[in-house]
Amino acid sequence: MSDTVFRDVELPEGRRDVVMRGGIVADITAPGTAAGATIIDGRGGALLPGLHDHHLHLHAMAAAADSVRCGPPDVTDLDALESALVAAQGDWIRGVGYTETVGGLLDRASVDLLVPDRPVRIQHRSGALWILNSPASELVGLDRGTHPGIERDANGIPTGRLWRADDWLRAHLPHSPPPDLRAVGQQLTRSGITGVTDATPDLSSATLDALVTAHRIGAVPQRLQLLGVGIDDTPSFDDTITVGPYKIVIADSALPDLEDLADTIRRAHARRRPVAVHCVSRVALALLLAVFDDVGVLAGDRIEHGSIIGADAIADLAARGLRVVTQPGFVADRGDDYLRRVDAGDLPDLYRCRSLLAGGVHTAMSSDAPYGPLDPWVVIAAAVQRRAPTGEIVGAGERVTAADALDGYLAPLDDPGGPPRRVQVGADADLVLLDRPLADALAAPAAQRVRCTVIAGQVLVE
Known part of the structure; x- marks a missing residue:
């Protein structure tokens, strides 16, 4: 079983070599003394637990990446929201990130004014609420729905708002793979x-x-x-x-x-x-x-x-x-x-x-x-x-x-x-190597860069 060595990395105790073997941290030695089949030069960057x-x-992260952005900073008013929805591709339009600052609390009727002829579902940025327009409501059978999160007006007619009803909505949407x-x-x-x-x-x-x-x-x-x-x-x-x-x-x-x-x-x-x-x-x-x-x-x-x-x-x-x-x-x-x-x-x-x-x-x-x-x-x-x-x-x-x-x-x-968790002998080799010492990374955390990520001893980013 070959070793991978992080050479000259910064740990709390100073600059060291860290040896990975079989998915664990096998050894920590003085810099420049460890040998292995694979050498990663840390150049003094901090080595942290992952x-x-x-x-x-x-799954929501993956779905959001393929959805229409419906809130700030991309969309800040109803005109911009309409443009974004109308430009969307596909039979169904899935929007995410809506907030009331764009155009108040939407319902079925207000989304119909934006897109009347294609099914639309828009998620509030809290994740707690979906708003469906009339074509979408008809396709999922909203009028017949019994989930307690289906909001209804004084006459018992669904408003198009579904509160905490992701499970119900998922079951009634056209089947699609995860x-x-x-x-x-x-x-x-x-x-x-x-x-x-x-x-x-x-x-x-x-x-x-x-x-x-x-x-x-x-x-x-x-x-x-x-x-x-x-x-x-x-x-x-x-x-x-x-x-x-x-x-x-x-x-x-x-x-x-x-x-x-x-x-x-x-x-x-x-x-x-x-x-x-x-x-x-x-x-x-x-x-x-x-x-x-x-x-x-x-x-x-x-x-x-x-x-x-x-x-x-x-x-x-x-x-x-x-x-x-x-x-x-x-x-x-x-x-x-x-x-x-x-x-x-x-x-x-x-x-x-x-x-x-x-x-x-x-x-x-x-x-x-x-x-x-x-x-x-x-x-x-x-x-x-x-x-x-x-x-x-x-x-x-x-x-x-x-x-x-x-x-x-x-x-x-x-x-x-x-x-x-700390980088220590016997710990899982789940590690992240930064491109700078830890003090510098903590001084400007949003500006730091990850050089290398390791999970169970496998180098995934280098």
């Missing part, structure tokens, strides 16, 4: 990401099979943790794919019955499976904490997003041992919109980072791609700067150091917010 994105959506994930895997690899948590809830057997197949054929070489595997499902994977906490969505468009939520958490806990709860509002967090008071907390229980967390809730989160998987990249991506539309009293509580860490809450960084920016270095820069697209600062008190933000990407997939 980064982990603790919350994203792989999107090719190869470009997504390549994008992750170029960013230095070696492990991801797919946070899509309620994965169907076909979607689960497609994700597993994409990983096994190397389209997505990253290690996978899946939150959307059913509570009662027990699929068998190899050690590069794991079943994570069970994903639960608290949708603010239809808050759950407290007892139903408690029963779901109890069922997961009874199977020794933590839960990962989508929680984006103050009300949702209060409901969730009340339920945890009733059912108890299992090690590994986590809150997804934690978009608004009041200062008085931080100690409660820490005392319960709850983790928060957050996305400060949203501040950089849409902070100007937050400043206009979020209540001023909520702005200090938005996508907290520093206060959670200071309060002893295990906090991990993630992208929520495609709904937030994928690039981890952009997210790290956002956590440091808290700067909106307009240049305004959103929550200056929640700024963290670049080193702390990077640590949020270095935690194990099964321990988000836990101790950061």
